[in-house]
Every structure is written in C-alpha cells, then in structure tokens.
Amino acid sequence: MNKRYGLPQFLGVSLLTFFVIAVTYKLGFATQNIVTIWPSAAVTYWVARKYGKRALLPIIIAESFHAYLFLNILPLAYLVPVTNAFAAYLGVLVERRFNSQNNPLTSLPHIIALVFGGFLTLAVSGAILGGSIMVYVYKIEDWPELIWLWILSDYTGLIMLAPLLIIFEQPNKGITSGEILLRILPILTAILVIWVMGETQLLAHQGYYIVSMILTPLVLLLAFKQQTHYLCINYTLVCSGALLAILSSIDGDLTANLWLSNQHYITQVILIGYVVHAVNLQRMQLLKNLREERDLLENRVNLRTEQLAEEVAANKRIALEMERLATIDSLTEVLNxxxxxxxxxxxxxxxxxxxxxxxxxxxxxxxxxxxxxxxxxxxxxxxxxxxxxxxxxxxxxxxxxxxxxxxxxxxxxxxxxxxxxxxxxxxxxxxxxxxxxxxxxxxxxxxxxxxxxxxxxxxxxxxxxxxxxxxxxxxxxxxxxxxxxxxxxxxxxx
Ligand SMILES: Nc1nc2c(ncn2[C@@H]2O[C@H](COP(=O)(O)OP(=O)(O)OP(=O)(O)O)[C@@H](O)[C@H]2O)c(=O)[nH]1
CATH class of the missing domain: 3.30.70.270 (Reverse transcriptase/Diguanylate cyclase domain)
Incomplete structure (x- = not known):
C-alpha cells in the first residue's frame, strides 16, 4: 500500500480496471450471467492491495464508465461500482490485519490471511452490498441465489487470478526475461480459461474443459521458481480428478451451475498448488536457516579450537620458560x-x-x-x-x-x-x-x-x-x- 501514486498510477488503475471489466463482460456476454464478472474482482483487489484507498476513485470511475457505455442500468445501480471498490478495500484491510508481507504466497499463514481474510471479505461484502442494491433496483425475487452465485463466482475467481497478479509484480533483482514470461504465462492461461469457459457454455463442448483443467495448473506450476516434482504431481492428480468429476456430471448442455463447479474445481487445484508451494518454500527456508546456523556454529568451534591451540602453545612456552628460569642462573645462563x-x-x-x-x-x-x-x-x-x-x-x-x-x-x-x-x-x-x-x-x-x-x-x-x-x-x-x-x-x- 506504500507504492508511489500519482496521475500515471491513477490513469493506469482506471484504464486497467475498465479494460478487464469490459473484456470479461464481452467474453461472458453470451451467457448474460453474473459468473464471468469475477476477473474484475481479482483486478480490483490487486489494485486496492497495491495502492490502498487512493485506488478507490479510479476503480469507481472505471466501473461506472463501463456501466454507462455498455450497460443500460438504472441510476441507483451505479452505486454497485462504489460497493465493489469499498469491498475490495475492506478485503485488503482484513488481509493486512493478519499479513503485512507483500508476497503472501511464501507461507501458509499468509495464504490463509489472503484467501480466508482478504478474498472472502471481498466476495461476501461485495455480494451482499452490491447484490442488495441490484435486488432492490431490479426487484429480483430469487435474491438468495443471486447473492450466493455472486459470492461463489467472486471468491473462486479471486483465488484463480489475484495471486497471479501478486506474483507478477513481485520485485526481483536481476530477473531474466524467461522469468518474466513465467509470470505472464499463468495470467494468459487464466484469460484463456475465462474464454474457454465462455465458449464451452456456448458450444457445450467438453474438449475445452480438458484444455482448461490441465493447462491451468501446469502453466501455473511454471510460475513458481522453486517448483518440485511433488508439486507437479499434485497439480496433475487433483486436476485429473476434477476433470473426471466434471466430465462424468455433464449431461447435455452446460448450466451456469456446472460452469461454476468447473471454476470451483480449478480453484481447488490452484489453492492446493499455492499451499504446497508455500510449505515447500518454508521448508527450504528452514533448511537454509539450519545450514547457516550449522556453518556459523562450525566456524565458531573452529575459531575457538584455534584459540585454544594457541593458548595451549602459549602455556607450553610459559611452562618451558618457567622451567628454564627455575634451573638456569639468570646472569651467566649456566645451571644453578x-x-x-x-x-x-x-x-x-x-x-x-x-x-x-x-x-x-x-x-x-x-x-x-x-x-x-x-x-x-x-x-x-x-x-x-x-x-x-x-x-x-x-x-x-x-x-x-x-x-x-x-x-x-x-x-x-x-x-x-x-x-x-x-x-x-x-x-x-x-x-x-x-x-x-x-x-x-x-x-x-x-x-x-x-x-x-x-x-x-x-x-x-x-x-x-x-x-x-x-x-x-x-x-x-x-x-x-x-x-x-x-x-x-x-x-x-x-
Ligand atoms: N659482581 C658480582 N660479584 C659477586 C657476585 N657474587 C659474589 N660476588 C662477589 O665475589 C666476591 C668474592 O670474594 P671472595 O670470596 O672474598 O674472594 P676473592 O676476592 O675472589 O679472592 P679469592 O677467592 O681468595 O681469590 C665478593 O666481593 C662478592 O661480593 C655476583 O653475582 N656479581
């Protein structure tokens, strides 16, 4: 939240938010369904995390502008961008309450603060505040389902995309272009997933599922610098299980609920990946600390051994000198x-x-x-x-x-x-x-x-x-x- 913030940042946040909302809205347009709007939640959270409350205004402006351009909504519905921005800021505050680290993916407690603190707060507060306005303005009768879908969509979407954005902007001295690509790849894949999900809904074509379910974790895996075989196998196993579960449940045309369950499975896969990665990182850090402490101890022991050897040699010299003084006449240096x-x-x-x-x-x-x-x-x-x-x-x-x-x-x-x-x-x-x-x-x-x-x-x-x-x-x-x-x-x- 201490990032530099001036006019370029203000414009950048406005444009990025507008772009993401517009693209995801267009991609999910065919369904007219709420479940494709989650990328905007992820971007909003990321921006609020980066710039704090200073980012609220550009988010509100971007969302309102998008609504003005593409949505024919009633005046009161323009309050939803305000509640969305507020929910994102609230989520960030909750995460920061438990985690002050910039990169929350390096330890388990920080992941918990991010996922169960920040993301959940955004999803629940955003859905309740925004959903209530929509229910009131459009007199929606089945409001529990609307709010429930809103929560589920935002929450799983946040888990899928927001950490990738956080990884992407992690400072790294001497980062190579290959590493930058590794950070961009999962974001591109996530966009692919959104698209595939939209297309799948449209075409009811199961093949896209396979692509999205397998490609996402594999490419995500590449984003981690310290990947292990264990992490890789874990991704693949969970992913295959999820795929089988979805394929076996598809019967004819896909519904919004099936779509959400797809997103839900992907989320699980990704979440498990983050957790395994963080635990692995912690283990490596622990081993590194242990090694460093051992080296320190060894150095100390070596130093002390050298000191002791020197002391023993000095004592020997003193003893010899004392013996000499006890037996030699100091003037003539012959025996006393x-x-x-x-x-x-x-x-x-x-x-x-x-x-x-x-x-x-x-x-x-x-x-x-x-x-x-x-x-x-x-x-x-x-x-x-x-x-x-x-x-x-x-x-x-x-x-x-x-x-x-x-x-x-x-x-x-x-x-x-x-x-x-x-x-x-x-x-x-x-x-x-x-x-x-x-x-x-x-x-x-x-x-x-x-x-x-x-x-x-x-x-x-x-x-x-x-x-x-x-x-x-x-x-x-x-x-x-x-x-x-x-x-x-x-x-x-x-
Ligand atoms: N400079 C010096 N004199 C010493 C030392 N130890 C003893 N003396 C002296 O040695 C002298 C010994 O003298 P004497 O034993 O009386 O006899 P002498 O003059 O050597 O004569 P003779 O032995 O009879 O040939 C004394 O004057 C002592 O003070 C010493 O370490 N240094």
Missing amino acids: RRAFQQQVDSEMIKAQRSLNPLCLAMMDIDYFKQVNDRYGHAAGDLVLIAVCNAIKQQIRADIDILGRLGGEEFALLLPDTRLEEAQSCLERCRRAIAELAIPFDYKNENVTIRVTCSFGLAAQSATNWSRDQLLIDADNALYQAKKTGRNKIIISNL
Missing part, C-alpha cells in the same frame, strides 16, 4: 646450584651402572673481590659471564655440565672422563680464562680486565660414590689451589 646438583646425582648413578669414569671440578675466580672493588659490580658481572663463556668453549656441549654454585664459585661435571682427560680439559679452561682480555667502559675510559681461576679436581672412585663427598674433595683441592698460589689446578688426594 639445585639443577647442577640434580645433574651430578643422575650422572653419578649412570656412571655407577656403566662403571664409566666421572670427574668433578670446583672453580673460583682469583681475587674477584678486587675486580668488584675497583671497577664496580657491573664489571664483576661482566667477568662472570666472560669466564663462563670461556669455559663453555673448552668443554663438550651437551655432555659436560657447568653450574654456578653461588657468587664467583663454579663447578664443572665431566661425565665419561678419566682424571688425566679432566685435568687437560681444566688446563685448557685455565689458560683460556687467563688469556681473557675483558673490555670495560670504566668512567668513560676503556679498561681491560684480566682474571685467573683456580681449580680443584676430584674423580669418582670405587670408594667415593657420594655427591657431597665428591664436592667436598673437589672443594678441598680448590682450597689447596688457592693456598698455594692460585691460577692452578690441584687434584684431590694427589
């Missing part, structure tokens, strides 16, 4: 006292089992305090790092183990190493340390720090299986090295 002792324990057990030799050395930087005192703590730290690096370069990576026991006191564990080998290793270390020239920026002056290191060496023996004893032995040897001049290696018990 606790970790070193654990390594000594496990290597001693291995050596015990394999009866391989194992040596342990204690080391202490000579006069280290003087370095600190002279150049400051930062210089001392630098020396500690340099000494450790020098030792690392002389020992076997991944085999020999260097640890800081505290302060400037270090220990070196040499698995699978005989005493002489250990001694020569320590000698290399001692020399490397003594040769170190550690540059240091002392009060904006580049100084070179040199240090030496004393070593005490002990070997695991058949009588010495204890870690503490090994450490004490090495420590005693270190003490001897310090006492006897420093920068040397003393071997325990030698």
Whole structure:
C-alpha cells in the first residue's frame, strides 16, 4: 500500500480496471450471467492491495464508465461500482490485519490471511452490498441465489487470478526475461480459461474443459521458481480428478451451475498448488536457516579450537620458560646450584651402572673481590659471564655440565672422563680464562680486565660414590689451589 501514486498510477488503475471489466463482460456476454464478472474482482483487489484507498476513485470511475457505455442500468445501480471498490478495500484491510508481507504466497499463514481474510471479505461484502442494491433496483425475487452465485463466482475467481497478479509484480533483482514470461504465462492461461469457459457454455463442448483443467495448473506450476516434482504431481492428480468429476456430471448442455463447479474445481487445484508451494518454500527456508546456523556454529568451534591451540602453545612456552628460569642462573645462563646438583646425582648413578669414569671440578675466580672493588659490580658481572663463556668453549656441549654454585664459585661435571682427560680439559679452561682480555667502559675510559681461576679436581672412585663427598674433595683441592698460589689446578688426594 506504500507504492508511489500519482496521475500515471491513477490513469493506469482506471484504464486497467475498465479494460478487464469490459473484456470479461464481452467474453461472458453470451451467457448474460453474473459468473464471468469475477476477473474484475481479482483486478480490483490487486489494485486496492497495491495502492490502498487512493485506488478507490479510479476503480469507481472505471466501473461506472463501463456501466454507462455498455450497460443500460438504472441510476441507483451505479452505486454497485462504489460497493465493489469499498469491498475490495475492506478485503485488503482484513488481509493486512493478519499479513503485512507483500508476497503472501511464501507461507501458509499468509495464504490463509489472503484467501480466508482478504478474498472472502471481498466476495461476501461485495455480494451482499452490491447484490442488495441490484435486488432492490431490479426487484429480483430469487435474491438468495443471486447473492450466493455472486459470492461463489467472486471468491473462486479471486483465488484463480489475484495471486497471479501478486506474483507478477513481485520485485526481483536481476530477473531474466524467461522469468518474466513465467509470470505472464499463468495470467494468459487464466484469460484463456475465462474464454474457454465462455465458449464451452456456448458450444457445450467438453474438449475445452480438458484444455482448461490441465493447462491451468501446469502453466501455473511454471510460475513458481522453486517448483518440485511433488508439486507437479499434485497439480496433475487433483486436476485429473476434477476433470473426471466434471466430465462424468455433464449431461447435455452446460448450466451456469456446472460452469461454476468447473471454476470451483480449478480453484481447488490452484489453492492446493499455492499451499504446497508455500510449505515447500518454508521448508527450504528452514533448511537454509539450519545450514547457516550449522556453518556459523562450525566456524565458531573452529575459531575457538584455534584459540585454544594457541593458548595451549602459549602455556607450553610459559611452562618451558618457567622451567628454564627455575634451573638456569639468570646472569651467566649456566645451571644453578639445585639443577647442577640434580645433574651430578643422575650422572653419578649412570656412571655407577656403566662403571664409566666421572670427574668433578670446583672453580673460583682469583681475587674477584678486587675486580668488584675497583671497577664496580657491573664489571664483576661482566667477568662472570666472560669466564663462563670461556669455559663453555673448552668443554663438550651437551655432555659436560657447568653450574654456578653461588657468587664467583663454579663447578664443572665431566661425565665419561678419566682424571688425566679432566685435568687437560681444566688446563685448557685455565689458560683460556687467563688469556681473557675483558673490555670495560670504566668512567668513560676503556679498561681491560684480566682474571685467573683456580681449580680443584676430584674423580669418582670405587670408594667415593657420594655427591657431597665428591664436592667436598673437589672443594678441598680448590682450597689447596688457592693456598698455594692460585691460577692452578690441584687434584684431590694427589
Ligand atoms: N659482581 C658480582 N660479584 C659477586 C657476585 N657474587 C659474589 N660476588 C662477589 O665475589 C666476591 C668474592 O670474594 P671472595 O670470596 O672474598 O674472594 P676473592 O676476592 O675472589 O679472592 P679469592 O677467592 O681468595 O681469590 C665478593 O666481593 C662478592 O661480593 C655476583 O653475582 N656479581
């Protein structure tokens, strides 16, 4: 009802209504019967649905003009176009009360609102109001039959034609010319049916029935974009049943009632088609929604899984880092006292089992305090790092183990190493340390720090299986090295 409405629309509605009424009147003229006027009801409903109350005036003008041109009616009968337009508007209001969707053929409740709300209201109110005027003006005695036929004709006619007009004007982005044809075809077929019905009445020729009954649903079927085989079979079955029913009831000339029953059957066929189509559409929509929700859920699960995997990896990294921090001396990055002792324990057990030799050395930087005192703590730290690096370069990576026991006191564990080998290793270390020239920026002056290191060496023996004893032995040897001049290696018990 919110469509644009100006002079072109006003003229369009007037002309269309006039044209449809004139054509259907001419087609049904031979019968002089009310039952062929229903296409005007369908067009009127469609126009009122599209433009609302603004369409009432052109409808009234068109119907009145038609009556003036072709019908020789009494003045009061000119009220019938007014009641027709009003009935159409009333029907639209009732449909809109239950359905605000523009396309009512996409769901069952909307079809019910259209057929049992809008169409029925138009047919009943139009027949009662218009019929009463006609009965009064022309003093018609059999008025119940007139009103009944009027209702039946308009109602079934509305079901046959009005939805096709609604389908026809549904907006569709990128619609192809083939699809436009599919929308026009059923309307043409409906016009054919009107004509066939008129001709049939005239000629009493049963063949036209077959054409109208089979062609209508089949062509209607093509108007749906989402047609299914089920829908097709349904149309054909109902249609064939209707055809058989009509053919078996025809006996000689057709009467208006038979004509109406033909229309009635076609209506049923079409109505069933709409319902099946709408249910099918709803099912498809439901499946689409389900699929979309499933995809959404899957995406969410995948995203969360990725996040969890990232979190697990981050936790692993943190755990490894914490483990490293718990076992590594942060300044020199060699093992701390606790970790070193654990390594000594496990290597001693291995050596015990394999009866391989194992040596342990204690080391202490000579006069280290003087370095600190002279150049400051930062210089001392630098020396500690340099000494450790020098030792690392002389020992076997991944085999020999260097640890800081505290302060400037270090220990070196040499698995699978005989005493002489250990001694020569320590000698290399001692020399490397003594040769170190550690540059240091002392009060904006580049100084070179040199240090030496004393070593005490002990070997695991058949009588010495204890870690503490090994450490004490090495420590005693270190003490001897310090006492006897420093920068040397003393071997325990030698
Ligand atoms: N810069 C620095 N100094 C440390 C650290 N840990 C201990 N020290 C210092 O190391 C020095 C140890 O000195 P001492 O054990 O007295 O002996 P020394 O001067 O090395 O002389 P000897 O061992 O007898 O040759 C002390 O001045 C401590 O403050 C450290 O992490 N960094």
